[in-house]
Each structure stands twice: as structure tokens, then as C-alpha cells.
Amino acid sequence: MAITCSISQSILKSENCGYSLPQIVDVYLIDYNSVTVGKTDQPDGQDEISGVTPATGASFYHIEPVKDSTNFSDTLSSGSSGNKYRTVTVEFSVNQTYNKSMHAFIDGISLGRYFAVVKTAEGNYIGLGRQTGVEASAADLQGGTDNNGITVTLTCNQAESSMNLTDAAVEQLLQNLAD
Numbered sequence: 001m002a003i004t005c006s007i008s009q010s011i012l013k014s015e016n017c018g019y020s021l022p023q024i025v026d027v028y029l030i031d032y033n034s035v036t037v038g039k040t041d042q043p044d045g046q047d048e049i050s051g052v053t054p055a056t057g058a059s060f061y062h063i064e065p066v067k068d069s070t071n072f073s074d075t076l077s078s079g080s081s082g083n084k085y086r087t088v089t090v091e092f093s094v095n096q097t098y099n100k101s102m103h104a105f106i107d108g109i110s111l112g113r114y115f116a117v118v119k120t121a122e123g124n125y126i127g128l129g130r131q132t133g134v135e136a137s138a139a140d141l142q143g144g145t146d147n148n149g150i151t152v153t154l155t156c157n158q159a160e161s162s163m164n165l166t167d168a169a170v171e172q173l174l175q176n177l178a179d
Contacts, residue, residue: 008044024070026119027063027092028173032133034058035115039130039163049127049165052117052172059178060117066149069093072118072128074162088128088156089137090116095149098141102150109152110139116154117165117173125165125173131158 035058038051054060072090079085096102113133119125128134134154141150165173 021121022124023068023121024065024072024090024092024118025121027065027070027090028060028117028119028177029063029109029114030054030058030060032113032115032129037115037127037130038169040166047163049130049163049169052115052127052165052169052176054176058176060173060176061178063092063094065092066095069151070118072126074128077157086158086161088134088158088162089153090118090128090134090155091151091153093149093151098143106139106141106150109154110136112136114154125170126162127165128162129154129156129158130163131160132156 030052034055036051036053036055037049038053040048040050042048052060070090070092073088075087075089077085077087094105113135115130116128116134117125118128134156136152137155138153139150140152142148
């Protein structure tokens with residue numbers, strides 16, 4: 001693990017002039033125990049997810065969330081004894097007719113553990129839950145004119161910050177989507 005305990009670069013506004021829209025536009029999930037997730041170990045700590053290899057017969061599932069219903073966070077947390085870790089959360093909503101397939105979806109997402117990848121509007125793919133998998137802390141079925149559909153919150157604690165996927169890892173993910 002190439003974690004450094006000091007920063008190694010300046011971050012200047014003059015070098016980062018441009019639009020930024022880190023909004024989630026796609027979510028990809030795979031059963032946590034059905035995927036091998038590799039990472040680079042860079043001496044400067046700039047690690048990335050280098051591969052996502054599903055087990056035989058396993059696939060990533062693609063979820064297109066409701067516009068403006070998504071968010072994710074990767075937050076530093078501290079234990080009572082001073083230990084530090086990351087709390088990762090991703091939340092999204094889907095709205096489709098509630099039928100037997102959506103019943104199966106809400107039960108599956110509520111009870112399973114997943115490796116998640118989110119794609120942002122900027123085209124970045126970010127892996128969430130590489131070390132421990134994300135699990136549902138909430139899965140709500142709502143009906144009405146203001147709120148309808150299913151809202152899911154997945155979360156985990158892990159000992160590293162979330163990482164971007166390399167181009168090769170993104171290609172692997174996209175080649176292993178369920179039909």
C-alpha cells in the first residue's frame with residue numbers, strides 16, 4: 001500500500017480552470033464476492049483501480065438513476081482511539097413500475113454486498129467499496145406524486161480512499177455487463 005502521510009503536490013486554481021460536474025450519471029454493481037479488483041501501487045500514492053475481473057458467470061449490473069437523485073461521498077472518520085478510516089456512501093433513485101422484478105431488485109439490493117462503480121458526468125469512473133464492499137443502509141419504496149420509485153443508500157467503512165478506474169479497468173467493466 002503506497003499511502004503517504006504528507007501531501008506531495010500543490011493544487012492551484014490557475015491550473016484547474018474549467019467546468020466541473022461530478023454528478024453521478026451511471027451506477028454499476030457486482031456481487032462483492034464475484035469480482036477481483038486489482039490496483040496499482042504507485043510510490044507517490046496516486047493509485048488507481050487497474051482491473052475488475054468478474055468470476056465465471058458473474059456480471060456487472062448497470063443502473064441508470066433518476067436525474068439529480070444521486071450523490072456519493074468518501075468521508076474521513078475517526079474512531080474513539082484515534083484510528084482513521086473512510087466512510088463511503090452512494091445514494092441513488094430509480095423509478096419504474098413496481099412489479100415482481102422491482103420487488104426482487106429491492107430485496108436483492110437490500111440484502112447483498114457489492115463492489116460499486118459510479119460514472120460521473122465528467123466521464124470519470126470511481127470504484128467504491130474495493131476493500132469491504134458496500135451494503136444497503138437504506139432502501140425505500142415510495143409512492144405518490146412528489147416521491148415515487150426506489151431510493152437506495154449503500155455504504156461501507158474502508159481503510160483507503162476511493163479510486164478512479166484506469167481505462168483498461170473501465171473497458172473490462174463495460175465488456176462484462178449483464179444483458
